[in-house]
Amino acid sequence: MSEQERRIPEATVARLPVYLRCLVELADERTPTISSERLADMAGVNAAKVRKDLSYLGSYGTRGVGYDVEFLLYQMSRELGLTQDWPVVVAGVGNLGQALANYGGFTDRGFPVGALVDVDPDKVGTSIAGVIVRHLDELPELVASKGIAIGIIATPPTAAQSVAEKMVEAGIGSILNFSPSVLGLDPEVSVRKVDLAVELQILSFYRRRADGPASLGPDGPQR
Amino acid sequence: MSEQERRIPEATVARLPVYLRCLVELADERTPTISSERLADMAGVNAAKVRKDLSYLGSYGTRGVGYDVEFLLYQMSRELGLTQDWPVVVAGVGNLGQALANYGGFTDRGFPVGALVDVDPDKVGTSIAGVIVRHLDELPELVASKGIAIGIIATPPTAAQSVAEKMVEAGIGSILNFSPSVLGLDPEVSVRKVDLAVELQILSFYRRRADGPASLGPDGPQR
Numbered sequence: 001m002s003e004q005e006r007r008i009p010e011a012t013v014a015r016l017p018v019y020l021r022c023l024v025e026l027a028d029e030r031t032p033t034i035s036s037e038r039l040a041d042m043a044g045v046n047a048a049k050v051r052k053d054l055s056y057l058g059s060y061g062t063r064g065v066g067y068d069v070e071f072l073l074y075q076m077s078r079e080l081g082l083t084q085d086w087p088v089v090v091a092g093v094g095n096l097g098q099a100l101a102n103y104g105g106f107t108d109r110g111f112p113v114g115a116l117v118d119v120d121p122d123k124v125g126t127s128i129a130g131v132i133v134r135h136l137d138e139l140p141e142l143v144a145s146k147g148i149a150i151g152i153i154a155t156p157p158t159a160a161q162s163v164a165e166k167m168v169e170a171g172i173g174s175i176l177n178f179s180p181s182v183l184g185l186d187p188e189v190s191v192r193k194v195d196l197a198v199e200l201q202i203l204s205f206y207r208r209r210a211d212g213p214a215s216l217g218p219d220g221p222q223r
Numbered sequence: 224m225s226e227q228e229r230r231i232p233e234a235t236v237a238r239l240p241v242y243l244r245c246l247v248e249l250a251d252e253r254t255p256t257i258s259s260e261r262l263a264d265m266a267g268v269n270a271a272k273v274r275k276d277l278s279y280l281g282s283y284g285t286r287g288v289g290y291d292v293e294f295l296l297y298q299m300s301r302e303l304g305l306t307q308d309w310p311v312v313v314a315g316v317g318n319l320g321q322a323l324a325n326y327g328g329f330t331d332r333g334f335p336v337g338a339l340v341d342v343d344p345d346k347v348g349t350s351i352a353g354v355i356v357r358h359l360d361e362l363p364e365l366v367a368s369k370g371i372a373i374g375i376i377a378t379p380p381t382a383a384q385s386v387a388e389k390m391v392e393a394g395i396g397s398i399l400n401f402s403p404s405v406l407g408l409d410p411e412v413s414v415r416k417v418d419l420a421v422e423l424q425i426l427s428f429y430r431r432r433a434d435g436p437a438s439l440g441p442d443g444p445q446r
Contacts, residue, residue, distance in 0.1 A: 010267065017424040044233065080424050081431030088423070095322035100419070102318060105403050109420040110427070150426055174426040180328050190429045192422045196323070197332040199415045200311070201240040201303050203373055203397040204333070206413045208304030 012053045023073040035066035087114030092155035101128045114146035140170040150174045157181040235276045246296040258289035310337030312371045315378035324351045337369035363393040373397045380404040
């Protein structure tokens, strides 16, 4: 990397996890190299975009051979900060919070659930997926002692803003918001909002097209 | 629309729900018109892309005025198939399935939970968010009687493939897969996979950058 890190466009960043998932599959199958065309197919984007995206990581592949899967996987993991663990705290252990705490996919991917917090006295002290639920007020100590990097909000919408503020006060700089509310926070805090209805809207787009008189055939996304 | 519907790129389709959310906010605030620049800001993309995306819907805005919010909202909803309801079935009523069944956001957005199915005799017959859990074997009748359009898989990964096949046999053509498994289905079936770890990976990218010596400042996404 040169003296200044390149600015990677946000849209490229959003595609990196998709490439990563493809590369993990390829590495599992012991595929040594991959062409930009095949990676593009797997990721559901076009090959020119794959080449452009990977060039931001400093990866250019070898003409006629493609990219080395293991090396690209390493580069991608490093770029995504996945060569280290980022413990998360889940705030709110209703059904969604419990589902997230039990979701094996987080730990596997380097995001172990380091802490769970709630304000309900019936929940504080119980154990979910091996983690004891603590009171929200203990957040600052938990962040410090467990090295929490990311806060996940799974509270009712009415509590989301105050919980987010408590996370920021406790030193958390990255928040994943599952509640339907929009958070107003210092712009230095990275916030991503997960909207579970978005994927349904995308499906309904393809569904409507398929039902319509001018059907375009089976052009829905396959992954 | 002309004699042939335009082919809308997949990346554009994926952004339509984001624009839709912005437009709903604007309409709620009674904002009559919006420039491509402001919509771009709200949606976190650049203005040229907004104009290009909206041109696929046949919307070009008015120079110096922008786009009519109400009309654009109507167009977008129609394009996304949201002018009608698409009832969904949730298969698997563990924590995630229960969280999804209780997630008010689906009904509000035109995706009422029409049915819940499971195979666990302790769950079949119970009621979640006002919907009685039925046995997976009853899926064909439920699809027909409730007009189910979309299947949501919230089962353990080992059950996902067989549940997906049962959904397709029952006439469901669109599936949203929350389980970590990859489904092998007829290419005519639209499948979208929700990977809850992707957003964490994107956050860790920005986090790593912020921690690094060559910090780029607060350039994380804000929505």
